[in-house]
Amino acid sequence: MGILSGNPKEEPLHYGEIFEIWTMSTAAKGVLSSYETFLNHAGDEDLKDILHDLIQQANEDIKNCDKLLMDAELIPPPGMPSKPKARLEDIPLGARFSDAEIAATISAGNAAGLVFCSHGMGISIREDVGAMFTKCHALKTGLGVRLLKMMKEKSWLVPPPLHMHKAELVEA
Secondary structure: OOOOOOOHHHOOOOHHHHHHHHHHHHHHHHHHHHHHHHHHHOOOHHHHHHHHHHHHHHHHHHHHHHHHHHHOOOOOOOOOOOOOOOOHHHOOHHHOOOHHHHHHHHHHHHHHHHHHHHHHHHHOOOHHHHHHHHHHHHHHHHHHHHHHHHHHHOOOOOOOOOOOOOOOOOOO
8 A cells, every 4th residue: 555545644744734734724813803803893793703703614624624634643823812802882983894894804714714715725635725725615615695685785895887788789
């Protein structure tokens, strides 16, 4: 049997996988801190529900990535301290993120996360690593659909210019 046959968890990680796992852990720890801050600023209950789900997913991503790194005898990136809970009313109006700003920011971050997970899926040669990125991609896809619907319903979506007219064919 070769080095890359048998139990995937016993196969070595290649440098690309290590970098992707490390980066995903770092990013998840960063967005977790942001999501906690946004939760303090959010007033809309639907937005808070999505933020809670994003926090849960970030924690799961951190756990999975850090376990893979530690199993490979690598030290995971450091985390950030948890944000304290704050009451929305205690945040001055001029310093507060609006719900629309929060939704747009997490939506853009989620879209970037989809691209990142796609790349991780594509470079993985260990099935368990590819599966981790695939699962994360699927969760981000579902959250993205929920975010899009919510943003449309609440008129928070700012679409790019829409092309409504079709050019007429001109015969020469």
